[in-house]
Structure formats: structure tokens, C-alpha cells
Amino acid sequence: MKRPLIAWIEFDNEITGSKLRGRRSHLIEQHSEQGWTAIEVSTRLIKPRPDSTIGALCRKFPLAPAEAVTIHKSQGQTYHSVVVYLPAIALTCYLMYVACSRAVTAERLYLIRTYRRPNPPPADGPLACELSRLETVVLEASFRFLHKRRAYLYQFMFHNIQSIRRHLALVQQDEVYLASDFLLFAETWSSIADNEQDLGIPGFALVTH
Incomplete structure (x- = not known):
């Protein structure tokens, strides 16, 4: 044979x-x-x-199946090896950052085709304007007594949760979460089929996901 x-x-x-x-x-x-x-x-x-x-x-044969995703689709993910197929025109600095930061290490990051340095953000663009505005705003953070409600303050709780379904029971029982006014979760791994009944937290209404 x-x-x-x-x-x-x-x-x-x-x-x-x-x-x-x-x-x-x-x-x-x-x-x-x-x-x-x-x-x-x-x-x-x-x-x-x-x-x-x-x-x-x-x-x-030293071959392995692979698949491609867009930079937007890869946001929030981490991969052992990343190959970035560079387009003919230069990527924006935001897209280049997202694409290159998906790899675990720089040694596992590969760029295909000619690298073109992204143009810096415009001086009068929305990002530069927002950074200038933030320099004039003083944010007073308080980390004591987060489990107690205060009538004169709004408390925001942000968490990169990595699957809200897996950790929903912990959130529902946490006094600090329940005492907050707004809960913001990133990388929830939820789908459009999920509703408020699936992701419900006592005292809170699901606004968007």
C-alpha cells in the first residue's frame, strides 16, 4: 500500500x-x-x-485545521497563536491593538503581508476631545461601606465576569452588588435569546445585553 x-x-x-x-x-x-x-x-x-x-x-503531515474571524469578532478572546492578515490599507490603531493583543505572547503572534503604521488619532477627534474633558473632571472614588446604600451617591459596579450564567448565583447573593445602583458586566457570554428571567438579579432591571 x-x-x-x-x-x-x-x-x-x-x-x-x-x-x-x-x-x-x-x-x-x-x-x-x-x-x-x-x-x-x-x-x-x-x-x-x-x-x-x-x-x-x-x-x-504537520497540518492543522484553522479558521478565521474578523478583528471585531475576536474582541475579548484570547488565543494560543494568532495570525493577523494585514489588509492593503493601514488598520486604525484601535483595530491593530485589538488584533495583536489577542495572542498570549508576542512569540505566538504572526503578521502576514506588509505592516503599515496606523495613523494617530486626529487631534480634534472624539477620543482626543474626551481625554481632554476627562482631565477637567475629578472623580472621587470611595471604597468603604460599598454594601450600604447612600441617598446622595450613585454606585456603579463593573465586572469582567467571564460567563454571567456561571457566576449569576454569586452575584445574586453579594451584598456589594445588591447595594449598587448600576451593574455593568463585560464578557458575559450571553446571547440574544437570554431574557430577564434567565439573567435576573433582585432589584435590577435588564436594560441591554
Whole structure:
């Protein structure tokens, strides 16, 4: 029985696989389709323990299924490895930050195509205006007696909760949450099908999610 030894892949751009094609030039010369990348079978010895005398040989193509998401869709997520496919025009600094900060480490972040430095935010843009306004506002924070209501103050509680369904019971029993006037949750992992009955908190009305 013959087994395949090489998988030929045609990538969408010339940069992807260019180093590998350089090392496999002798194979490409024998192949009728120029520009394709040769992926050879790899062999790896797997042992139950490093000092074990027994093991198994794993022979496979070093390929893994992958999927792509937009930068907006990836916001709030964390990935072990991230490949950012840069467009022909420069991304905004906000999109570039979101795209590059999804990776766990810089060593696992890869940029494909030419990097173009984002333009700085305009001096008269909404972000610059808001930052200037905030410099004139003094926010007096008080962290004592958060579990007691005060008639002359509004208390906001913000929490990056990572699944509100999993932690809803804890929120419903927390005195600090219940004594607040507004509850703001990020990364709730909720869906449009959820309603106030599913995400209900005593004394609060669900405004949006």
C-alpha cells in the first residue's frame, strides 16, 4: 500500500511558505505547478514519560485545521497563536491593538503581508476631545461601606465576569452588588435569546445585553 509522503499546498499570497519553498527548491523543480509549497510527512516519537523505554511513532503531515474571524469578532478572546492578515490599507490603531493583543505572547503572534503604521488619532477627534474633558473632571472614588446604600451617591459596579450564567448565583447573593445602583458586566457570554428571567438579579432591571 502506497502512502502519501508530500502534500502540495497553494497559498493565496507569495509570502506564506516562502522559507519552506526555499528549503524544498529541489522538490519544486520536479513539480509541474510552480509556486506550490511542499509539506512533507513528519515523524515524532511519543513516550508516556521522558525516561520511558517504550513509545509510539507518530507519522503525519504537520497540518492543522484553522479558521478565521474578523478583528471585531475576536474582541475579548484570547488565543494560543494568532495570525493577523494585514489588509492593503493601514488598520486604525484601535483595530491593530485589538488584533495583536489577542495572542498570549508576542512569540505566538504572526503578521502576514506588509505592516503599515496606523495613523494617530486626529487631534480634534472624539477620543482626543474626551481625554481632554476627562482631565477637567475629578472623580472621587470611595471604597468603604460599598454594601450600604447612600441617598446622595450613585454606585456603579463593573465586572469582567467571564460567563454571567456561571457566576449569576454569586452575584445574586453579594451584598456589594445588591447595594449598587448600576451593574455593568463585560464578557458575559450571553446571547440574544437570554431574557430577564434567565439573567435576573433582585432589584435590577435588564436594560441591554
